[in-house]
Amino acid sequence: MSTRTITLTVNDQTLTREVPVRKTLADFLREDLGLTGTHVGCELGQCGACTVLLNGDPVKSCLLFAVQAEGSQIVTVEGLAGKDALHPLQQAFHDHHALQCGFCTPGMLLAAVDLLSRNPAPKADEIRRHLSGNLCRCTGYVNIVKAIEAVGAGAAGTDTVSTGAVGAGNIQK
Amino acid sequence: MKSAPFEYLVPASLAEALETLAGHQDETKVLAGGQSLVPLLKLRLARPRYLLDINRVPELSYLELKDGRLHLGALTRHSALGREPSARGSCPLLAEAAARIGHTAIRNRGTVGGSLCHADPAAELPAAMIALGAELKIDGPGGTRLVPAAGFFQGFMTVDLQPDEILAGLSVPVAGPGTGWSYLEVSRRHGDFAIAGVAVWLSLDDKGLFRQVGIALAGVDDRPWKARACEDFLVGKEAKEEVIAAAREQLAGFDPTGDIHASREYRELMAGELFVQALRQAVERAANNL
Amino acid sequence: MTQVTGYIGRSVKRKEDARLLRGEGRYLDDLNHLKPKQVAFWRSPYAHARIKAVRTAEARELPGVIAVFTGEDFAPVKPLVTEIQLEGYVAKPQDPVARDKASHAGEIVAVVVAEDRYIAEDALELIEVDFEPLPAVVDVDAALAEGSSLVHTEVPGNIYYRGRRVFGEVEAAFAKAELVFRETFRTSRIAGTPLEARGCLAEYDPYQDVLTVWSSTQIPSILHLKLAEIFGMHENGIRIIAPDMGGGFGIKAQIYPEEIIIPFLARALRLPVKWVQDRREDLLTGVHARDHRYELEAAVTREGVLTALRLRMLTDAGAFSSFPFGCTLEATGGARMILGPYKIRNYEYDTIAVATNKAPAGAYRGVAQPSCFFAIEGLMDIIAGKLGLDPAEIRRRNMLSSAELPYTNPIGIHFDSGSYGESLEKALQSARYAEVRGEQSRIPADAGRQIGIGLACYTEISGISSKGYQSRGVADVPGYDSVRMRMDPSGTVAIYTTLTSQGQGHWTTFAQIAATELGIEPDQVRVVDGDTGLAPLGTGTFASRASITGGGAVFRAAREIKRILLRVAGGMLDDLPPEELELGEGFVRARGRKLKVTLREAARKAYEIRSGGSETREIPGLEVIAYYDPPPSNWSNAVHLAVVELNLVTGFPRFLDYVVVSDCGNLINPMIVDGQIQGGAAQGIGEALLEALEYDPGGQLLTASWGDYLIPTALDVPEMKIEHITTPCPSTEGGVKGMGEGGAIGALPAVVNAVNDALRRSRCWTGVPITRAPVKPEDILRRVGAVGAEGGDGR
Structure with a gap:
């Protein structure tokens, strides 16, 4: 089986691993690093559950091979907040009941982090458009939109939403 | 849903990429953004022996204004078309068309070159490139050749590209006084492939006559479809509602396929409706631009 | 207006959120502690075809492949029979892996166990199956037409069930009707398709003869009972655990062939075995x-x-x-x-x-x-x-x-x-x-x-x-639900139930009920759900039932604990009878008097065998089981x-x-x-x-x-x-x-x-x-x- 050694930075932690070249970034994060917060919903880039930030931009980690992430900065949901803390968006999702089963939530959060970094106070229709690649089957999106709007309203004029990794999560040795 | 095994090749220059390609020919698939190819790999509908990842080829990543045209490397991500001020400002049609491709995360990875080479007949950029009269730059063992976008698409997901060639980039005209544009499409949900899409790039002269017109449709034929008869009909005529209506009468000859999302008849109807709306919008923008 | 009683009726924020928001949920595919082998299924490409031969030799040779199974290997497994006690219903047993013929596209024909899913899918490509295609019946009119091909010879006329009933004077009413309207309405075939597809992980412990199955199921109790029957095991040798689930919507309230195959493989191979459904499989075979x-x-x-x-x-x-x-x-x-x-x-x-x-x-x-x-x-x-x-x-x-x-x-x-x-x-x-x-x-x-x-x-x-399911003839759905509730000596509460949560928030709502009944805070109540090893058997979470049935069981269990607590506390408060005591804000108080003990003191007392606890009660402790049949x-x-x-x-x-x-x-x-x-x-x-x-x-x-x-x-x-x-x-x-x-x-x-x-x-x-x-x-x-x-x- 063809493998390669890659070095990349995940949630602020730089690491080197040998990976089969056909292994997706999603599978690598979940299986090799134990970062199971990145969820795999469709494996074809149609649901957004596996969204992570690659060099700051949201991408579908099921459509990237881990080898392609050589030298990149990855942020997963585990890296959004420090241990036992919640990122403002995570707090808003909690306050507005913006999650039910929680499966789409990590991807939703990372997509929303990206939106808020570009537009600190987005309107509902911009939020809906930006999140249209992240499917949710539980909430009807209503409270997700409210939660992001609330963070936007709270952050208007300030820069409280970070896109960088804060916590490392528990990356497997 | 896991890819079959392959060898991963990651050239660091265009020369190395072409050399590798020449060595492995038909057994190789070029990986650009991967937003269409990787699903095919995972479904094992594509199973190349070698995957040639061109993402680290520096010569394929550029975005510059030169000689009155916008030059884009094949690795230009869809999101850059809307985000890079030089691209958005000089060729707003591309930004408008790219905004309809998939969703944010897809646009962050998907590339202009990949979209053109994949050549899905319902895709946005191939139609936009035809409307723009883009010139494609193809590199191969024999050197560089330039191909007009209209000639690049040869059939269902078939393009004028040899197995040992790489689409390196392209250039498109930039907007000037009197330029108008529009990309409109209808899809079941936002981000789905177009049931029908229409790209228009035109310019009006100071008398309000059509000086130049490029129109191409997505989703209505086995390839992006250039509305040549309509273009010819419009040039030199006055940009007004009756002329647009008359141009719609010239819109014929494409051959849509019905599927579970839309019948042939509905695609035809939408093609006509969007044709009129897109032309109207482009004319309005052109008039504001004079 | 919403009625508020204690914590009931309040929009209490969910206890389950923090871990899910941090990416710390434990969904089936996240369970890797056993380092399980991975399974992939070879599924019929035909909607209807006779299976002539299944060749697996080449797949078995592939490095990393542990085993390949076909229908014959499952012969010892009792087929799944859906028993419906209604007139006009025909039962057709279903084998977990198709043997003689495939009856729908996606039906399982062969099973690969490998070191990882990538290799398992490689092996699928090496399996060859000879089919003799049969006419496929794909719409109801064709299926009911005279001389239609039969989906199963055991189902005559392709009619699985027909029920006809008349209530009241229908004919007379139509005879004197002023107007008659006729209209036909059709709905498409659809899929619940939860964001998390299904999956199953099983481990067999031969030392204790215990089979543990983690499954993304809304009905762990029903799966528990059925697997015991199918494998001929004692119920007490089986434990079903439903981990976090990424939605269910009823789709996970069925028993599927994979939930029989995976435990079978774990027993046969003496290895932990896991299968995670991909989206294609979900749309192809999820109900x-x-x-x-x-x-x-x-x-x-x-x-x-x-x-x-x-x-x-x-x-x-x-x-x-x-x-x-x-x-x-x-x-x-x-x-x-x-x-x-x-x-x-x-x-x-x-x-x-x-x-x-x-x-x-x-x-x-x-x-x-x-x-x-x-x-x-x-x-x-x-x-x-x-x-x-x-x-x-x-x-x-x-x-x-x-x-x-x-x-x-x-x-x-x-x-x-x-x-x-x-x-x-x-x-x-x-x-x-x-x-x-x-x-x-x-x-x-x-x-x-x-x-x-x-x-x-x-x-x-x-x-x-239970009566409701009996009247529908559904033999294998009990209809009641249950909880085991324990108040610790510290005065905090744990609730164990086989009810599952696919996003409904039972950690929170059940805690609200228990906290209200016991005069404590929801934070002092822990809910452990979906585990038949820890909780009494019940039915499951589907058909708008958990708040009634699970909630009802929580109400009852909490009241029983309260009853015991008051008796124990009475012994600590001048031997006051329970009716003169009240529970609230962490205390047991004497009504109209200043006397009180903390709930914690009373709880501790209930566990003391040689002191007041045993004098007011025969059995020590504060642990009860409650059932609720609505x-x-x-x-x-x-x-x-x-x-x-x-x-x-x-x-x-x-x-x-x-x-x-x-x-x-x-x-x-x-x-x-x-x-x-x-x-x-x-x-x-x-x-x-x-x-x-x-x-x-x-x-x-x-x-x-x-x-x-x-x-x-x-x-x-x-x-x-x-x-x-x-x-x-x-x-x-x-x-x-x-x-x-x-x-x-x-x-x-x-x-x-x-x-x-x-x-x-x-x-x-x-x-x-x-x-x-x-x-x-x-x-x-x-x-x-x-x-x-x-x-x-x-x-």
């Missing part, structure tokens, strides 16, 4: 739902009152009668629920579940209620249109009033409480109905856009009891009102307003209830406008990915106004009624009615209402003549 046809005939007075209704209902059950609810689930469900809040006294149904070579149908949120209310609510609008009545008015004329409750309908369904008329009026008010009607009438009939208002009034069955009648009701604007150039509808008025009795957590309504409505909107599983004539699924099976995105679901009327259930614990499915029930009829209402305003309307879902843009254009009738799909 489908609602491929229904309702042929309705109504006797109606000139005033619009329905005096009698006849229904012929066809459901496409697919190839197998799924376990445990059987193919009768939808066929009887639609036929029994359709009368809803209306007082139609004469009713007759003939309902047939038809076998076809498609994936089995089963439970999906609302079961047949979305489709039967689509039919009856659609019919109401058609009758209103013909008689020149407002859609709200025809409903008023047929609806049960509160004064008429309790009411038993002709089928025997007993409504003990509800607010049908009040809910309708409140919805109209909330949507500014009269005003919107005015706006609507000001749009010229030849305009390129029209506004429509759609109503859906419905009842929702919830919390079905009363036979628990019906919620609600009204959905949708306002849409149609673009008659493109055919696309756009929501202008969406109102829900819900009455589900006392609310435990209004925030969670509203979330359920929003999510359910989103699924109903998908069913109304987007979702359809399409097969080609050969039985191949054409919609095997989320690129073709279209579920709503954030841009497809509107904002919603949700209001509540609270009519407590007189017979359930806490006065609650179930409501988990309701959102999905009302949206389909409301949205399609709104589309039809808008079409009726157009001068170009062809006069033919849309009676089939989903409504595609071109269906709308077809009804205004912009697209020809010969669109190819016969609509």
Whole structure:
């Protein structure tokens, strides 16, 4: 089986691993690093559950091979907040009941982090458009939109939403 | 849903990429953004022996204004078309068309070159490139050749590209006084492939006559479809509602396929409706631009 | 107004959120502590074919492959039989791996166990199967036609079930009917398709002879009992654990072949084995739902009152009668629920579940209620249109009033409480109905856009009891639920239940109930769900039942603990009898006196064998088991009102307003209830406008990915106004009624009615209402003549 050694930075932690070249970034994060917060919903880039930030931009980690992430900065949901803390968006999702089963939530959060970094106070229709690649089957999106709007309203004029990794999560040795 | 095994090749220059390609020919698939190819790999509908990842080829990543045209490397991500001020400002049609491709995360990875080479007949950029009269730059063992976008698409997901060639980039005209544009499409949900899409790039002269017109449709034929008869009909005529209506009468000859999302008849109807709306919008923008 | 008692009725924020938000949930695919081997399935490419030979030698040779199994290897496994004790039902045993023939595309033919999933899928490509294709039956009319190919020889005429009943004087009512309306309504085959697909992990411990199975199942107790029977094991040698689940919606409330195969492999190989379903497998083989046809005939007075209704209902059950609810689930469900809040006294149904070579149908949120209310609510609008009545008015004329409750309908369904008329009026008010009607009438009939208002009034069955399942002949669904509750010496509480949570938030709502009954904080209550090794057996979380059945068991367990506590505390407080004590804010207090002990002190005392505890009670400790079998009648009701604007150039509808008025009795957590309504409505909107599983004539699924099976995105679901009327259930614990499915029930009829209402305003309307879902843009254009009738799909 063809493998390669890659070095990349995940949630602020730089690491080197040998990976089969056909292994997706999603599978690598979940299986090799134990970062199971990145969820795999469709494996074809149609649901957004596996969204992570690659060099700051949201991408579908099921459509990237881990080898392609050589030298990149990855942020997963585990890296959004420090241990036992919640990122403002995570707090808003909690306050507005913006999650039910929680499966789409990590991807939703990372997509929303990206939106808020570009537009600190987005309107509902911009939020809906930006999140249209992240499917949710539980909430009807209503409270997700409210939660992001609330963070936007709270952050208007300030820069409280970070896109960088804060916590490392528990990356497997 | 896991890819079959392959060898991963990651050239660091265009020369190395072409050399590798020449060595492995038909057994190789070029990986650009991967937003269409990787699903095919995972479904094992594509199973190349070698995957040639061109993402680290520096010569394929550029975005510059030169000689009155916008030059884009094949690795230009869809999101850059809307985000890079030089691209958005000089060729707003591309930004408008790219905004309809998939969703944010897809646009962050998907590339202009990949979209053109994949050549899905319902895709946005191939139609936009035809409307723009883009010139494609193809590199191969024999050197560089330039191909007009209209000639690049040869059939269902078939393009004028040899197995040992790489689409390196392209250039498109930039907007000037009197330029108008529009990309409109209808899809079941936002981000789905177009049931029908229409790209228009035109310019009006100071008398309000059509000086130049490029129109191409997505989703209505086995390839992006250039509305040549309509273009010819419009040039030199006055940009007004009756002329647009008359141009719609010239819109014929494409051959849509019905599927579970839309019948042939509905695609035809939408093609006509969007044709009129897109032309109207482009004319309005052109008039504001004079 | 929401009734607040302690923590009940309050929007307590969810206890489960923090770990899910941090990516620390434990879904099935996250369970890697056993380093399990991975499984992939070779699935039939044919809808119907005889299996001549399965060659696996080459696959076995592939490095990394541990074993390959075929149907013959499963011969010792007892086939799954869905037992439904109803006249007219035919049972057909199902082998976990097909042996002689495949009956639908996607049926399992061979099984690969390998070191990882990549290798397992490589091995699938090395398996060769010789098939002899057989004619595939892919629609109900073809299946019922004389001389049709049979899906199974054991199912004559391809009829899995046929039920015919007459209630009241139907013939007489039609004989003297002033008007008769006939209409046929169809709904597409759809999929619940939760974000997390299914999966199963099993480990066998030969030392203790214990089989532990982690499965993304909504019915761990039922799986527990069935696996014991199938493997011939003692029930106490099996433990089922349902981990976090990424949605269920009923799809995970069936027992699937994989849930038998994976534990079998773990036992056979003495290795931990895991399978995680991919999306293609989910759409191909996860139970489908609602491929229904309702042929309705109504006797109606000139005033619009329905005096009698006849229904012929066809459901496409697919190839197998799924376990445990059987193919009768939808066929009887639609036929029994359709009368809803209306007082139609004469009713007759003939309902047939038809076998076809498609994936089995089963439970999906609302079961047949979305489709039967689509039919009856659609019919109401058609009758209103013909008689020149407002859609709200025809409903008023047929609806049960509160004064008429309790009411038993002709089928025997007993409504003990509800607010049908009040809910309708409140919805109209909330949507500014009269005003919107005015706006609507000001749009010229030849305009390129029209506004429509759609109503859906419905009842929702919830919390079905053991008697309820017995009366439906469903042999393997117990109907009760249970909890084990323990108050620790520290005064905190743990609740163990086999009920699962797929997003419903039971950690929070059950804690709210226990905290309220015991006078403590929800934070002091821990809920451990979905584990048959820790909790008494019960039924599961589906069909709007957990708040009634699980909540009821929590109420009862908490009261029993409270009873013991008060006795123990009484012993510490001058031997006061329990009736002179009260519990609250962490204390046991003597009523009207200053005497008190902390709850913690009392709890500790209850565990002391040689002191006061044992003097007031024979058994030490504070641990109880409570079962709750709900009363036979628990019906919620609600009204959905949708306002849409149609673009008659493109055919696309756009929501202008969406109102829900819900009455589900006392609310435990209004925030969670509203979330359920929003999510359910989103699924109903998908069913109304987007979702359809399409097969080609050969039985191949054409919609095997989320690129073709279209579920709503954030841009497809509107904002919603949700209001509540609270009519407590007189017979359930806490006065609650179930409501988990309701959102999905009302949206389909409301949205399609709104589309039809808008079409009726157009001068170009062809006069033919849309009676089939989903409504595609071109269906709308077809009804205004912009697209020809010969669109190819016969609509």
